[in-house]
Amino acid sequence: MSKLFGTDGVRGLANGLITAELSLQLAQAAAVVLGHNAVDGGRRPTAVIARDPRISGEFIAAAVEAGLASSGVDVYDAGVLPTPAAAFLVADLDADFGVMISASHNPAPDNGIKFLARGGNKLSDALEDAIEEEMASPKRRPVAGDVGRIQRFADAEDRYVVHLLKTLPNRLEGLKVVIDCAHGAASGCSPEVFRNAGADIVVIGADPDGVNINDGYGSTHLGKLQDAVLEHGADLGIAHDGDADRCLAVDHEGTVVDGDQIMAVMALAMRDAGKLKEDTLVATVMSNLGLKIALRDAGITIKETAVGDRYVLEGMRDGDYSLGGEQSGHVIFADHATTGDGVLTGLQIAARMNGTGKSLKELASVMTRLPQVLINVRGVDRTAANSDEGVQDAVREAEASLGETGRVLLRPSGTEPVVRVMVEATDIGTAQRIAEELAATVQERLSLEPAV
Numbered sequence: 001m002s003k004l005f006g007t008d009g010v011r012g013l014a015n016g017l018i019t020a021e022l023s024l025q026l027a028q029a030a031a032v033v034l035g036h037n038a039v040d041g042g043r044r045p046t047a048v049i050a051r052d053p054r055i056s057g058e059f060i061a062a063a064v065e066a067g068l069a070s071s072g073v074d075v076y077d078a079g080v081l082p083t084p085a086a087a088f089l090v091a092d093l094d095a096d097f098g099v100m101i102s103a104s105h106n107p108a109p110d111n112g113i114k115f116l117a118r119g120g121n122k123l124s125d126a127l128e129d130a131i132e133e134e135m136a137s138p139k140r141r142p143v144a145g146d147v148g149r150i151q152r153f154a155d156a157e158d159r160y161v162v163h164l165l166k167t168l169p170n171r172l173e174g175l176k177v178v179i180d181c182a183h184g185a186a187s188g189c190s191p192e193v194f195r196n197a198g199a200d201i202v203v204i205g206a207d208p209d210g211v212n213i214n215d216g217y218g219s220t221h222l223g224k225l226q227d228a229v230l231e232h233g234a235d236l237g238i239a240h241d242g243d244a245d246r247c248l249a250v251d252h253e254g255t256v257v258d259g260d261q262i263m264a265v266m267a268l269a270m271r272d273a274g275k276l277k278e279d280t281l282v283a284t285v286m287s288n289l290g291l292k293i294a295l296r297d298a299g300i301t302i303k304e305t306a307v308g309d310r311y312v313l314e315g316m317r318d319g320d321y322s323l324g325g326e327q328s329g330h331v332i333f334a335d336h337a338t339t340g341d342g343v344l345t346g347l348q349i350a351a352r353m354n355g356t357g358k359s360l361k362e363l364a365s366v367m368t369r370l371p372q373v374l375i376n377v378r379g380v381d382r383t384a385a386n387s388d389e390g391v392q393d394a395v396r397e398a399e400a401s402l403g404e405t406g407r408v409l410l411r412p413s414g415t416e417p418v419v420r421v422m423v424e425a426t427d428i429g430t431a432q433r434i435a436e437e438l439a440a441t442v443q444e445r446l447s448l449e450p451a452v
Contacts, residue, residue, distance in 0.1 A: 045072065276322055
């Protein structure tokens with residue numbers, strides 16, 4: 001893994017890590033690495049760029065466009081659109097690559113730059129490393145008519161909306177849906193899609209001002225959505241995050257339906273329609289054990305990956321599977337998208353409800369979520385978590401006590417200086433007790449503080 005790129009592009013404080021200078025340099029390097037096939041073929045590279053509505057996205061987009069155009073890339077500026085829309089448009093336009101400027105569910109002061117390869121696919125680690133290495137090389141500096149042009153991608157949103165509507169197996173008439181757009185990138189397109197699909201909609205969190213993204217609304221703050229569903233007597237609530245690659249849901253009683261439950265609902269729907277390839281779902285090791293049990297009973301296999309939607313995508317590609325996702329609400333429908341798509345996911349949930357005549361509560365009841373306790377242990381040597389014999393003995397003992405009625409997952413975080421201890425059990429008391437015991441063992445054996 002490269003030093004500048006994280007698990008989902010380059011992300012940090014805007015005008016802190018993500019400066020105009022860095023944005024320009026990244027774009028110049030990406031023009032060489034991702035556009036070289038076009039240049040070698042004697043044509044000018046093309047790129048699609050989109051952003052979420054953060055105020056900092058304006059100067060970052062300007063710097064990225066300058067870096068690309070000055071390196072001989074023709075730029076199609078799609079404006080404010082979700083990350084999955086950018087991925088779709090790269091493929092739809094047959095562009096050489098794409099750029100999405102967003103920090104997803106992070107607060108407004110942050111921002112990020114994510115590159116998409118041809119076809120709208122996420123970059124491999126090798127390509128990210130190549131871009132970072134290229135930043136130190138001499139820049140491509142075409143002159144006269146060989147510099148790139150920047151033009152507004154005028155029908156970008158319309159193309160995305162039409163694409164989403166084509167995925168529906170049935171219309172949504174008679175369904176009342178509350179949509180929480182997190183004051184983010186889906187504030188325009190998500191209500192439009194649901195309205196065009198026939199749903200009666202109520203929209204909240206759809207007034208972005210550049211600084212209110214994810215602030216009290218969206219998939220990380222579900223309280224307002226729950227209240228709105230009850231207030232309006234809605235059948236369904238849908239919550240996006242800032243760049244709308246996630247979707248969480250709320251049923252008609254105001255109960256949250258998380259990504260695991262959504263995947264259970266959609267796996268059964270696709271299995272029934274003959275569209276779940278190999279009758280397999282790809283999910284991460286953090287998915288609730290209840291998902292495994294429910295799908296096992298339904299004859300559906302779960303293939304597990306490391307945490308992160310990029311690893312889910314890799315697992316899906318390796319087996320040519322059609323459905324995958326994460327508990328956080330990243331759900332990937334490979335027949336329609338190359339990344340998690342919150343608007344697409346919401347549409348498919350609503351279509352399943354209308355197609356079966358069942359409430360979301362009834363559909364989601366196929367899975368019983370086991371109580372799950374997660375403790376982050378700080379101030380410890382996370383590199384030793386999987387090798388320390390005392391810690392591993394404690395994990396084995398906990399697993400033996402739980403048997404098939406629970407699960408233990410102990411892993412060093414890839415993004416924070418912590419060791420995560422997660423325990424699932426049939427009751428919250430057991431899960432809490434075992435998690436606390438394991439956390440104490442990790443703290444005692446792996447502490448970076450000298451013993452007193």
